[in-house]
Amino acid sequence: MNNYLRNYLSGTWQQNAAVAHTLTDPVTGETIAVTGGRAEGLDEGFEFARTRGSAALQALTYGQRAAMLSDVVKVLQANRDAYYEIALANSGTTQSDSAVDIEGAAFTLNYYAKTGAALGDVRVLLDGSASILSKDQLFQSQHVLTPVHGLALFINAFNFPAWGLWEKAAPALLSGVPVVVKPATVTAWLTHRMVADVVAAGVLPVGALSIVCGSSAGLLDALKPFDVLSFTGSADTAVQIRSHAAVARHSVRANIEADSLNSAILGEDAAPGTEAFDLYVKEVVREMTTKSGQRCTAIRRALVPTQYFDAVAEAISSRLDAVTVGNPRNADVRMGSLVSREQYNNVLGGINILAGEATLLRDGRSQALVDVAPDIAACTAPTLLGLRDADHAAVVHDHEVFGPVATLLGYRNPDHAVALAHRGLGSLVTSVFSADESWLSKTALALAGSHGRVHTVTPEVGKVQTGHGNVMPASIHGGPGRAGGGEELGGLRGLGFYHRRSALQGSVATLQHLAVDSHSFRN
Known part of the structure; x- marks a missing residue:
């Protein structure tokens, strides 16, 4: 040809x-x-x-x-x-x-x-x-x-x-x-x-x-x-x-x-109804759907206070329900396909692996697709899984599904959240959402040793922050350990x-x- x-x-x-x-x-x-x-x-x-x-x-x-x-x-x-x-x-x-x-x-x-x-x-x-x-x-x-x-x-x-x-x-x-x-x-x-x-x-x-x-x-x-x-x-x-x-x-x-099992942490002060809570939910959804989740920096583990687990799950799922998936040539489609049918099979297989340990909170595999032949197109809608007790989890801290997939994990206290983030064994980026600037600074330093970039977001910078997954040339891109060093x-x-x-x-x-x-x- x-x-x-x-x-x-x-x-x-x-x-x-x-x-x-x-x-x-x-x-x-x-x-x-x-x-x-x-x-x-x-x-x-x-x-x-x-x-x-x-x-x-x-x-x-x-x-x-x-x-x-x-x-x-x-x-x-x-x-x-x-x-x-x-x-x-x-x-x-x-x-x-x-x-x-x-x-x-x-x-x-x-x-x-x-x-x-x-x-x-x-x-x-x-x-x-x-x-x-x-x-x-x-x-x-x-x-x-x-x-x-x-x-x-x-x-x-x-x-x-x-x-x-x-x-x-x-x-x-x-x-x-x-x-x-x-x-x-x-x-x-x-x-x-x-x-x-x-x-x-x-x-x-x-x-x-x-x-x-x-x-x-x-x-x-x-x-x-x-x-x-x-x-x-x-x-x-x-x-x-x-x-x-x-x-x-x-x-x-x-x-x-x-590989990189990037995380995003919601602060304890960011209760449902606060601006920091809304910013967090919006960011997780954006990272799950941008380029169909096929970004090395995408959020794979969403860490939230256990008491907010249900509220976050509902808020993220609600936003994902509004995301139309299918043929990007259709003006109504917001999220296109994965890059190949092989990648599609890898993502579905990865979801099955995670689902052996976590609960399916929103199964995108059952969502209707727009203007595609399901047996040909490499399209799948976002899937959200969840685990209230992340301590006894193993696969979610070890296996990256490179697609529109994230796992919601509960944490007991701030130290526990940092410990869970470290269980990724080295990541490109983690983000932290809170209105407590002092806590954000302390947490960022605690996370820095195992992450190439720590992205902190307060309501004050909510509209101007560059995004969890966006790699800006003025900041380094890379990460220790599992992320490649x-x-x-x-x-x-x-x-x-x-x-x-x-x-x-x-x-x-x-x-x-x-x-x-x-x-x-x-x-």
Whole structure:
């Protein structure tokens, strides 16, 4: 078929090979694109990126590379309508859910374009001030950050084909590091189209951006010691990546984002009828339904005071009853489909696993769907489960269902709530809702050790808070333990992954020459 997602390596679009993977519309089941299998010329393509791409990028200053990111944004904006059409057909998302991905990508690129512009036309980043190494203060040490002498390989998840690429590529390209992206095959069309548009526009140096669709076979084998690897996906695949010789033996730097049983805590002061209570219920529902619950940051465990359990269950269920689910082409539909029938089966199987331990408070599997064939479409309505006694639960603290599913859990007191949140064994984010600012601050610090981000919400910030699940480029994204132990974004902190820190030792006069063409990384 015409819509063959070709690989782009060594500055060339490769010829079509035998079809190995078929992409389908998750609502209609129709074939929309195809890819090949194992990519040819990986070693040569990776070396082309390391040499041609890297040299061209690092010949530019940080300010010039920031301007380059601005040009990428212009290309994406010019093709925005096509991206929404692809997201609808390939991911089954509504207009608003597609925007989370597409507009989120542009927002993040814009953020790094502006942040990079503030670095100015420099080529060196200083990490802190010089340290004195001799009694006469003539011999000193200055830590510097220089771009890695390799490439950045991104192995991405299926849920964010647009943002997943650009939230990683923005700090990488700003750092002067060429990018090779391997999107999840099932939703690769949007990533492929964006890469193709940027390549056609010529706004990046040749070799700065490459893409491999279809099979991931051979990708890790092609990595070399100075490369970096960023992976977003399942914990099982993360284990395979960590054990690969490139990482285990050759010390390729790896950033992993894996499973995450994120939680949201309702404060004891937030009784039914209070503004904090209403904000909490609204947020849980939003997280269950946005992108059909297919966000790494979505709320999986909703922790509430035991005395409010029934009220919260009723309030959430009532809101979910108003969510129409089905074909996103229908104007009445508020929540679209999962990305594939395979994912649909995984979610239904996961609900059965949780239901072996928790009570079904609202079973979305029985809800009528709008304008779809139930035996073809990957659609299922939100399901809410519940457990009043979360202490004796095991599965709900261990198994993530990656879809419109959450479990309501009762807690006895604030310390108990924190303990339950920690049972996720490391999460990307937790949120806390209360009008008690002192308690929020204390609780946030207690939660910080096992969460990459702690999102606190009072009624005062209810209308302006950015959302439990929304990843903002100024804040870090990642989490310890089960969540993978990785860290991305966080403003200039995001550049750290793509740089090597070295200590330059020498005389004061020698080190002063660095200041001519440098910027302090830590302001």
